[in-house]
Amino acid sequence: MNTMGIKLGEETALVCRLRSLLTESNRPVAFIVGSGVSAGAVDGVGAIVGSMRGMLGNPREIDLFDEQVTGPSDVERYQQAAGFAEEYRGQDWLNIVIRQAVLGACPNLTPERRTQLAWANEKELKAFERDSPSWRLTSATEALGRLLQLLPKERRGAVITTNFDPLLEIAVRRAGARAHWQQIDLDGKLSRGEDDDTVDIAHVHGYWRRGDTLHTVYQLQKPRPELHGSLRGSLSDHTLVVVGYSGWDDAFSRSLREYVQEKDAKGVDLIWCSYDELTEASFSSGLLRELGEAPRRSFYHQIDANRLFPDLVDAYVAAVECPHGWRPINRPMLDAMGVRTPGEEEVVAFFDGAQPDWPEAMDHRIPRLSPVTDLNEAVRHCFDGDSGGQIVAAVGPMGEGKSMVLRQATVDLVRSRDDVTVLWRDRGTSVDPDAVLAIPQRAGHHILLVSDDGALVIDGLRQLLTKCRTQGRADIYALLAAQECEWRNRRAWLELDDFLADTVTLHGLTEADGEAIVVAWQDFGALRELAKVPESERAHRLVDLSSAPYGRRQSSLVGAMLKLRYGPLLDEHVAELLRRIEEHPKVGNATLRETFLMIAVLHSAYNVKKRRIQPMSVRILAEALQAKPAAIEMQVEDTLRKEAALSEHGESLWVRHVSIADAALRISRAQCPGELISVIRKLVRAAVQLSPAAGALDDDLYSVAYLSSRLSNGEEAVAASEAAVAAAPARLSYQTSLMSALRKATRLPEAHRTAEQAVKGMADMSDPESKWGFLLEWGTVAGQDRHPASNALLDGVALTLSVHEHQIVSALGNMAVPLTKLHEQTSDPVYLNALRGVVGLMGTCRRTRRVDGYLTRHTTYITARGSTPPVGEDAWNAVQAAVDKLRPTAHSTLVPLLNSAGGSVRPPKGA
Known part of the structure; x- marks a missing residue:
């Protein structure tokens, strides 16, 4: 208007x-x-004018008041009345009138008490103002x-x-x-x-x-x-x-x-x-x-x-009760979501491994497993102050149903309590302590922060709860679900020790849980291969398989479900999945099938025991597809999640279960030879292009750039390392990976040529610190190609670059193999003495269990020949003598390396 x-x-x-x-x-x-x-509450100006008139008492004064207070509006009459009061009674009397009007906000006062207070002194009025509950x-x-x-x-x-x-x-x-x-x-x-x-x-x-x-x-x-x-x-x-x-x-x-x-x-x-x-x-x-x-x-x-x-x-x-990146979960929201009951296909997709959403979490046809009750009880103890902490965590391996348990527990908490504000963390959101602390504190009310991928918010939670204690806030709690390996690797038990109230472990099923799941499968006609098992044994098989140790690749709940329901038909199930997703539009420069295979390669090659190994990250996938991250979310994540094929963990993407990833790779090799090689080349090239020319790589980039070391298929491993070298030929470590892949694929001449080409450009390499590993790998190639002398010489040069104890142990251990071979071929005691020196030197170093096995084998060899290992200078002198004997026989490509080492095999001082 x-x-x-x-x-x-x-x-x-x-x-x-x-x-x-x-x-x-x-x-x-x-x-x-x-x-x-x-x-x-307080009398308005019109009522105050009436009060003034009534308080005058004297009829003559009232007549004068009426003659002078004649304004057309309440405000004008009020000002006229105030002027009259000031002239006829004075300011003190006018102040009493105002006190009378203000005390009208205490309706339970008697007229006498109201008048008494109006004439009281300032000290009495201050006490009444502060202490009286009468104010309306x-x-x-x-x-x-x-x-x-x-x-x-x-x-x-x-x-x-x-x-x-x-x-x-x-x-x-x-x-x-x-x-x-x-x-x-x-x-x-x-x-x-x-x-x-x-x-x-x-x-x-x-x-x-x-x-x-x-x-x-x-x-x-x-x-x-x-x-x-x-x-x-x-x-x-x-x-x-x-x-x-x-x-x-x-x-x-x-x-x-x-x-x-x-x-x-x-x-x-x-x-x-x-x-x-x-x-x-x-x-x-x-x-x-x-x-x-x-x-x-x-x-x-x-x-x-x-x-x-x-x-x-x-x-x-x-507005302030929901910081950016958090969603309130309340009854109206759940009621709105609950209007839509998931269809049978959606429920079966959940049984196949699809990530749950709120409708599934509220669906009574999907069992509520015992950890849901455990989480609710643990949170209740927190609220009641019985647990001495503010964080409850559900921890288990990937695919153990943590996301569904977390959502179901949240639904139950919201439905059963009026004294809690529940905030759900959106993916990618960190815990901002100041934003959370800006949420108003209400007496008897709790704030519960709920987060899947809970290991990703450990630092923020620690900072938040530390500030809570400093500021006297005792109303903020957290309910988390976290992957067991991430929870352990990020040292959550130590970082959150002061605040952790309870940890509910999710691994394996109770008999009641197993029975409930099998009954649900049967109700939806989703038993599949399990229908061939006698009814009395079905739940027991599920419980038994779900409780297998973490190390088994099929040990999670999702893995157990897939194995029992699909068994030998899993490849057919995955083949149908690949066919369906191939019909979707391209994502950038690749089909959705190719995109899924990229994620599957990383998941299948994932090894939780290896440092710095990660699954697919969104940024690498976006680079490989030449697509924006938003397209990854909408065209890849959303689609594959609905297909029960994908799950996310922070910025990492996983196939829903490793058995699905393995099946997809088998099917690709059988249906489309060469498809995986093309996919792998594109993926590795993207990671290398995102990597710095020199220096350390982020873990997600490292995991893909050096993917070849974890691929069991030789041609695929070679393709991965070739892609890295093509994208960054000046990085020596990629040349080393290519040598290793060619060696494992028994393509030894090509491995030699790779090494010789790399040596020619050694001065221009961007990562000279990688020379040690390059020399050891080249030595291994030479040894497997029946050149033990070159093997031993290269290991000797590597010793001169060994600055850490583990490097010394590795170089010595590698040298022991060609020294043994040379002694077997020549019976020359110089090689046996050098092997004795190697065993003596290794025996004084810290070793891994694997190195101990090699050392035992070499010790057995020298003991069988009546020898014992020397130590100290004698040991080094024995190794030096063998290298000196081999130097004149060195291939021409090795001479510059040997000359650069100065002839000595000793590591740098202080190593």
């Missing part, structure tokens, strides 16, 4: 704007409030007090009021904050409290129990230069919201008008809220006409403070 070119807003828009200002803007918000916020607050005052208590100090400007009553101070105290109030009855500066939890309230027309209250035209219009000047300092860069204030023609209004009309950058944004409907006549004269010409002002009309402030508090609490 527009009036005279001025846009007028409505209450709904105003609530949205104020909520945005209070939660998103950097400008503090100050309030000017008038009688409109206390009307209904309007909805507006109560809600404004709550809002001021909720707002952080940096967003909370001063509250300026023309009211005399203490209702706002009382509302602030009842909300749990402290009121820093001041009265300015003649002139004075606005001041601010120093403490963060104080709310600044300034009464610019005086305060009911101290000093004089201002009423008459003369009093109100008298210049107030100190107040005028302090407005600028107190409200600079603020948004000023005026509510329940009619804008009297007084010194305060003039100061406000002049400040708002200023056009400098530090001026005030004005939001004027009118109870009445605003029309052209409203802006034709007076304060509104002048404010209408101000540069940054907005007008809203038909605003009832008793609706506005409660609605604003609700909107503000809803």
Whole structure:
């Protein structure tokens, strides 16, 4: 609506704007409030005029009062009555009238007690104001007090009021904050409290129990230069919201008008809220006409403070109770989700491994396993203070049903309790301690942060709960689900030790759980191959298989389900999956089938025991497909999740179970020879292109760039290492990987050529620190190609580069093999003595179990020939003698390397 070119807003828009200002803007918000916020509790000006007349008593004075108090409006009659009172009775009597009016907010006072208090001294009135429960607050005052208590100090400007009553101070105290109030009855500066939890309230027309209250035209219009000047300092860069204030023609209004009309950058944004409907006549004269010409002002009309402030508090609490990246899980949300019952195909897809959503979590046809009850009980103990901690975690291997258990436990908590706000973490969101601590604290109420992939938020949770203890917050808790290996690798038990209340382990099934699952399969006709098993044995087989040790690749619950329900038909099931997804549109430069195979290669090659090995990351997949991450989410993740083919963990992508990944690779090799080689080349090239030219690689990049070392198929391993070399030929470690892949594929001549080419460009390699590993691998190639002399010489050069004990042990262990071979071929004692030296030197070093096995074999060899291992200088001299004997026989390609080593096999000093 527009009036005279001025846009007028409505209450709904105003609530949205104020909520945005209070939660998103950097400008503090100050309030000017008038009688409109206390009307209904404290007598209005019309009633006060009547009280004055009644308190006069003398008939002659009443007649004079009636002759002089004749204004057309309540405000005008009030000012006339105040002027009469000041002339005929004085300021003290007028102050008593105001006290009587203010005490009208205590409806249970008898008239006698009300009069007695009106004449009491300031000390008695202060005690009554502070201690009496009789004060009745309007909805507006109560809600404004709550809002001021909720707002952080940096967003909370001063509250300026023309009211005399203490209702706002009382509302602030009842909300749990402290009121820093001041009265300015003649002139004075606005001041601010120093403490963060104080709310600044300034009464610019005086305060009911101290000093004089201002009423008459003369009093109100008298210049107030100190107040005028302090407005600028107190409200600079603020948004000023005026509510329940009619804008009297007084010194305060003039100061406000002049400040708002200023056009400098530090001026005030004005939001004027009118109870009445605003029309052209409203802006034709007076304060509104002048404010209408101000540069940054907005007008809203038909605003009832008793609706506005409660609605604003609700909107503000809803906004701050859900930090960015978290979703509230409440009954209305669950009711809305529960309207849609999952179809039978969706439920069967869940049994096949599809990730659950809220409809599945609420579906009574899907069993609630015993860990759901365990989690709920553990959370209840936290709330009751019985556990001594704030975090409950469900921990188990991937594919153990943690996501469903977490959702079902959350549903039960929301349905059964009214004293908890549940916030669910969206993928990719971290725990921001300050954002969570901004959630208002409510007596007897709990805040529960729920997170799948819980190992990813360990650091943020520790920081949050540490701050909670520092600040005395005991209402914030966390419920997590986490992969067992991630939970262990991130040392969660240590990092969260002070806060961890309970850990519920998810691995294996109880007999009752197994029976419930099998019955559900049967109800949906989803037993498949398990239908061939006698009914009495079905649940037992599921329980037995689900409880297998973690190390077995089929040991998770999803793996057990797939094995029992599909058995030898799993390949057919996966082949049908590949056929379906091939019909989807391309993702970037690849089909969805090829994309899935990329993820499957990484999952199948994943080894939890190997350091730095990771599954597929979103960024590598996006680079390989030349697609944006958003396309990965919509076209890959969403589709494959529905196909029960994919799950996510942070930024990592997994095939739902390793048995599905293995089957997909088998099918690809059988159906489309060469498909996987093409997929692997594209994938490795992407990781290398994302990697730095020199220096360490991030774990996800490392895992793909050096994928060849974990591929059992020789041609695929060679393709992976060739792709890395082609993308970064100056990185020596990729040349080493190619040598290794060619060696394992028994393509030894090609491995030699790779080494010889790399040596020619050695000076230009970006990672000279990789030379040690390159030499050991080349030595192994030479040894397997029946060149033990070259093998031993290369290991000798590697020893001169060994700066860590484990490198010395590896180089010595590698040298022992060709020394044994040379002794077997020649019976030359120099090689046996060198082998003795190697055994002696290795025996004094720290070793792995694997190295111990090799050492035992070599020790047996020398012992069988009546020898014992030397130590120290004798040992090194024996090794040096063998290398010196071999140097003249070295192939020409080795001579530069041998010369660079200076002839000695000794590692650098200090190694």
